[in-house]
């Protein structure tokens with residue numbers, strides 16, 4: 248069974264809960280207090296080095312981050328699969344990394360405008376475990 252690390256106030260978490268409900272997919276939900284740093288503990292960072300929910304954990308302990316990558320992963324092969332783009336890479340993990348890197352790039356571009364010397368704050372050790 249999947250474990251979803253989540254927060255009830257999170258729209259990104261809600262997207263996953265909604266799809267899991269539509270798929271009638273049972274899962275275990277773990278509520279994390281994101282305002283008190285529950286996603287920044289060593290234990291959680293071992294699951295998602297980006298320190299954010301939603302994070303989907305598989306039975307074997309591997310994890311997938313990034314809500315849109317999780318949606319694509321869950322939707323694939325279901326009736327909702329037609330509504331999402333096919334994963335060109337064939338890998339939910341690659342998609343999660345691409346989404347995360349795009350976000351980093353956008354953030355760096357914003358920071359460049361504000362603070363050029365401190366640009367390029369890319370995470371150096373972003374590792375997502377394979378979901379396959």
Ligand SMILES: N[C@@H](CCC(=O)N[C@@H](CS)C(=O)NCC(=O)O)C(=O)O
Pocket residue numbers: 254257258259260281284286287298299300301312313314315350
């Ligand atoms: N791009 C990510 C964004 C995830 C995100 O920003 N999650 C927030 C809650 S909506 C979070 O975990 N914040 C806690 C933190 O940054 O410590 C996704 O779509 O999954």
